[in-house]
Amino acid sequence: MQKVATIEDVAREAGVSRQTVSNVINAPSKVRESTRQKVHTAIEALGYSPNATARRLRTQRSSTIGVRLDAFSGGVSGVVLDRFVHALTEHASTRGLRVLLYAARTVEEELRQINELADGGEVDAIILTGTSREDRRADRLLERGMPFAAFGRPWGADDIAKADHPWVDCDGAAGTRAATEHLLERAGTRIAFVGWPSDSETGDDRERGWREVIGPRAGDDSAPRVSSEGGVAEAQVAVRSLLRDKAIDGIVCASDALAIGAHLAAVETGRPELQIVGFDNTAAAEALGLSSLEQLPERIAAALLEMLMGPEDSRITHPPAPTGLLVKPQLIIRQA
Structure with a gap:
């Protein structure tokens, strides 16, 4: 059975980015004529058919936020993200939103999940966890124009003053x-x-x-x-x-x-x-x-939702402003 061509296949064939292909299909006026021609040639050669249903779904709101579900690792310290996801679900519920958990064992798997969720209109925004320097997931979401925020800093120089997306992290x-x-x-x-x-x-x-x-x-x-x-x-x-x-x-x-x-x-x-x-x-x-x-994951979850939606809104209507916030942990003293 012949593999159905994807937007990534078209981008590779035309020698352009995935976002450029998306612009040619959805907003051709943003792209130069020579580039449009290259993309159309690749579409014809591969037999790519843009998914009209997915494009229609993307114009609607799903009232859903996507979060990766980390693989179970056991041990002592695997509970912080569990508490965070639980708190996020509770806070989202009070704003009329759902949380969709998706599994991904590698960055490549998560990038594919992000594309599928965005193309299918299944989520209005994504919250990243487990951030790292030069995070490819953040780059992909910025490229797609998908609203997102991160539990974890970008780990670059001067994160707060020069943030290119919203994030909250434990200090x-x-x-x-x-x-x-x-x-x-x-x-x-x-x-x-x-x-x-x-x-x-x-x-x-x-x-x-x-x-x-x-x-x-x-x-x-x-x-x-x-x-x-x-x-x-x-x-x-x-x-x-x-x-x-x-x-x-x-x-x-x-x-x-x-x-x-x-x-x-x-x-x-x-x-x-x-x-x-x-x-x-x-x-x-x-x-x-x-x-x-x-770490106060409940406070972090509330802050992330406020970044995505504002203090009182119940819908994510536009990409949030890029800013960073460090939450100071609380020292719990038990030894005399």
């Missing part, structure tokens, strides 16, 4: 700054940091807050930095070695999984009272009585 550095200041006041001056390898943008942001408070001592024997690629078990091994070699008053961690590993190591080395602060405020951290930083 990780502000959180670990508050945690480090708390431990300096309550525990002592020798505050360690347990984080991920330095190629993690989120991890680097959270480490930065600790470094800003500790200053030049960050990384030396009085304020060591420990790296753990994995979760609880790996952090337990790393912190066990740290506590046997150095005198530490407290530990700031980049996640609750790392904090739980650090706590198990502290118990194992005879220091169950060691002050430790995690990040994400999971139920596991609460059950162990560990202090942690609460």
Whole structure:
């Protein structure tokens, strides 16, 4: 059976962008005559037939926002996005909107999903999660003119002042700054940091807050930095070695999984009272009585909807203004 040509096939054949093909079909006056001719030649050669039903649907409103459903990963720290999606669904419902969850294991899969949802008129907007530097998903949505916002910053220079799309993110550095200041006041001056390898943008942001408070001592024997690629078990091994070699008053961690590993190591080395602060405020951290930083995903969800719709509107009528917002996490103190 012969494969049905897509708009991407036409773009590739004509040597133009997908958006240019879309303009030739839907707004030809925007495109030069020579380019229009190339596109029409490619359409004829491939037998491409624009989907009239999809174009009709795109002119209507679906009252639906699309969000990718992350693959289940288990562990301690996989609950933040679950809480975010739950909060987003509740806040959207009060504005008369639905949330459509779609699955994608890779960026390529998500790009295809974005195209299908937009072409089919199934969503009015999309909220991205798990953002990264030079995010191809954001580029695709900007190219298509699809309203969207992101839970997560673009990770470029001067994100807030030079944002090219709306986003909301947890201010990780502000959180670990508050945690480090708390431990300096309550525990002592020798505050360690347990984080991920330095190629993690989120991890680097959270480490930065600790470094800003500790200053030049960050990384030396009085304020060591420990790296753990994995979760609880790996952090337990790393912190066990740290506590046997150095005198530490407290530990700031980049996640609750790392904090739980650090706590198990502290118990194992005879220091169950060691002050430790995690990040994400999971139920596991609460059950162990560990202090942690609460990301406030409910506040983030509400802020994203306001960016897409304004403070009171019930419809997404135009692409939202590009702006960035950092939400400071709340320090939840549980250890005396």
